[in-house]
Amino acid sequence: xxxxxxxxxxxxxxxxxxxxxxxxxxxxxxxxxxxxxxxxxxxxxxxxxxxxxxxxxxxxxxxxxxxxxxxxxxxxxxxxxxxxxxxxxxxxxxxxxxxxxxxxxxxxxxxxxxxxxxxxxxxxxxxxxxxxxxxxxxxxxxxxxxxxxxxxxxxxxxxxxxxxxxxxxxxxxxxxxxxxxxxxxxxxxxxxxxxxxxxxxxxxxxxxxxxxxxxxxxxxxxxxxxxxxxxxxx
Amino acid sequence: xxxxxxxxxxxxxxxxxxxxxxxxxxxxxxxxxxxxxxxxxxxxxxxxxxxxxxxxxxxxxxxxxxxxxxxxxxxxxxxxxxxxxxxxxxxxxxxxxxxxxxxxxxxxxxxxxxxxxxxxxxxxxxxxxxxxxxxxxxxxxxxxxxxxxxxxxxxxxxxxxxxxxxxxxxxxxxxxxxxxxxxxxxxxxxxxxxxxxxxxxxxxxxxxxxxxxxxxxxxxxxxxxxxxxxxxxxxxxxxxxxxxxxxxxxxxxxxxxxxxxxxxxxxxxxxxxxxxxxxxxxxxxxxxxxxxxxxxxxxxxxxxxxxxxxxxxxxxxxxxxxxxxxxxxxxxxxxxxxxxxxxxxxxxxxxxxxxxxxxxxxxxxxxxxxxxxxxxxxxxxxxxxxxxxxxxxxxx
Numbered sequence: 001x002x003x004x005x006x007x008x009x010x011x012x013x014x015x016x017x018x019x020x021x022x023x024x025x026x027x028x029x030x031x032x033x034x035x036x037x038x039x040x041x042x043x044x045x046x047x048x049x050x051x052x053x054x055x056x057x058x059x060x061x062x063x064x065x066x067x068x069x070x071x072x073x074x075x076x077x078x079x080x081x082x083x084x085x086x087x088x089x090x091x092x093x094x095x096x097x098x099x100x101x102x103x104x105x106x107x108x109x110x111x112x113x114x115x116x117x118x119x120x121x122x123x124x125x126x127x128x129x130x131x132x133x134x135x136x137x138x139x140x141x142x143x144x145x146x147x148x149x150x151x152x153x154x155x156x157x158x159x160x161x162x163x164x165x166x167x168x169x170x171x172x173x174x175x176x177x178x179x180x181x182x183x184x185x186x187x188x189x190x191x192x193x194x195x196x197x198x199x200x201x202x203x204x205x206x207x208x209x210x211x212x213x214x215x216x217x218x219x220x221x222x223x224x225x226x227x228x229x230x231x232x233x234x
Numbered sequence: 235x236x237x238x239x240x241x242x243x244x245x246x247x248x249x250x251x252x253x254x255x256x257x258x259x260x261x262x263x264x265x266x267x268x269x270x271x272x273x274x275x276x277x278x279x280x281x282x283x284x285x286x287x288x289x290x291x292x293x294x295x296x297x298x299x300x301x302x303x304x305x306x307x308x309x310x311x312x313x314x315x316x317x318x319x320x321x322x323x324x325x326x327x328x329x330x331x332x333x334x335x336x337x338x339x340x341x342x343x344x345x346x347x348x349x350x351x352x353x354x355x356x357x358x359x360x361x362x363x364x365x366x367x368x369x370x371x372x373x374x375x376x377x378x379x380x381x382x383x384x385x386x387x388x389x390x391x392x393x394x395x396x397x398x399x400x401x402x403x404x405x406x407x408x409x410x411x412x413x414x415x416x417x418x419x420x421x422x423x424x425x426x427x428x429x430x431x432x433x434x435x436x437x438x439x440x441x442x443x444x445x446x447x448x449x450x451x452x453x454x455x456x457x458x459x460x461x462x463x464x465x466x467x468x469x470x471x472x473x474x475x476x477x478x479x480x481x482x483x484x485x486x487x488x489x490x491x492x493x494x495x496x497x498x499x500x501x502x503x504x505x506x507x508x509x510x511x512x513x514x515x516x517x518x519x520x521x522x523x524x525x526x527x528x529x530x531x532x533x534x535x536x537x538x539x540x541x542x543x544x545x546x547x548x549x550x551x552x553x554x555x556x557x558x559x560x561x562x563x564x565x566x567x568x569x570x571x572x573x574x575x576x577x578x579x580x581x582x583x584x585x586x587x588x589x590x591x592x593x594x595x596x597x598x599x600x601x602x603x604x605x606x607x608x609x610x611x612x613x614x615x616x617x618x619x620x621x622x623x624x625x626x627x628x629x630x
Contacts, residue, residue, distance in 0.1 A: 030525040034382040034414055037389050040399030040566075041552065041604045088554055088603065111595050111620045113613040150554075152606050163610055164554070164602045196363045198556060217364065217556040218590040218600065
């Protein structure tokens, strides 16, 4: 009887100890060789489809989709430029625009769906975080800005999903022409040491200095052309 | 009578404890910015390992010849040792139109050298350049303890246009056998020992048995400046770094902010918009006793079967931010980076892989590529809703 009582007292504790021991050792197995994962998402093939030149309607629609009614083309839609400016293989569009009357507050809203940048404000990557981003760049009534809408997939900036967009100050100087990255590389012989060219460029002067606007990977920035540079034939 | 009481007590305790012991319900992983151990090591060991992590190395310890910092804690310090900082490193190379080609001497361009004549710089013709911000290491023991198949399962559950890429990378301490990568911006490491040995060499210039060869300076030998025979360290420091990281708690939420109505509404919007497809909220680590790192480590009870909230999937995605660098994952990973785990995000002022984004809204809008649909959902939110989402992010 005494032994049975003792057993009755010990058994529950023994069971607890066993349970914990079993739990501790329950893994014991080696991590299995991973099952073959399904293929990761594939980036769209670059320019798989030859896209037609932009029409007035296309550009208006592209701007409206990205910016709503906050901007309108400055000097007509004939100045719209296309190219793969951010180097993702999808066609983008760039158009000089002016702020629509009465829309400045909306344009400069800190939670707006576009990013406002100044092409002259920041150094290229490799020179540290830009000064310009610290104080927000704002749109002024008289500004003429370069509106850029990044493309998505094979339809590029015409795709309904293409909404990533930028308003860039100091990026609309003459001649305002898009050039493939390869053209620029032929022209300047090699990539300027302080520019990270990932896509096509936009030739645009800043004041009287010829240069080009390019995507750094995070923003649009202006870079001067070498002084002995010759104009690139379209 | 006393035996009876004991027996009754034993049965009562067993009734409560046994179900818990056999339950598969994961326990919440401990969190805190408090420099206290998660239990993997005793506090005294944790403090000693943290001391090694914080130690400033000099030339006599093997520092350099080229390096980025004198101590792990120089880059992993805010708000406590092991976390993040604003410090970035530079990577560079060339894209020939088809493939990424490493910069001479490797894509990492060290910012410091023990002699001015071997200072590295980005050479002309290497137009692919990027900064990489310092990553958080708090809670990395739990991340290491995630079964690779869990990561594969997360990827397989993502929509095809957003499916993360799972890569397998060498585990140095297992003779180079591979395991699912999860550490570093390119998922270039799968184990904390491998990660530590890599960082000791590449960030501090200190060789160890797993990484015994000094880096070059832009491809040129630095042997003439290397006064300490290799390996500079016998590997004990690498083990201390890994042990420290394994014993850290995961980054905690800002509980007060998280409890606000705005943060709670923002939390729902986070899921509603689809951010949680890649910034995965909940992951459970492998059961204790599981042998991982190709046999080199066994998950202890303190790290096993724990529920963590990394807000990341530890997979590679192309979200249009470039990077352009290839490390362990092959050319298909050139423009992909690991989803940034958002735990501890409120301690960062500079965001994304290059630290170039300075506010939350711009950071969100910079996402493109695979994230396009999700970001378009964000764009359709009202200003008030966007603010709520940002309040939620600030609680992480």
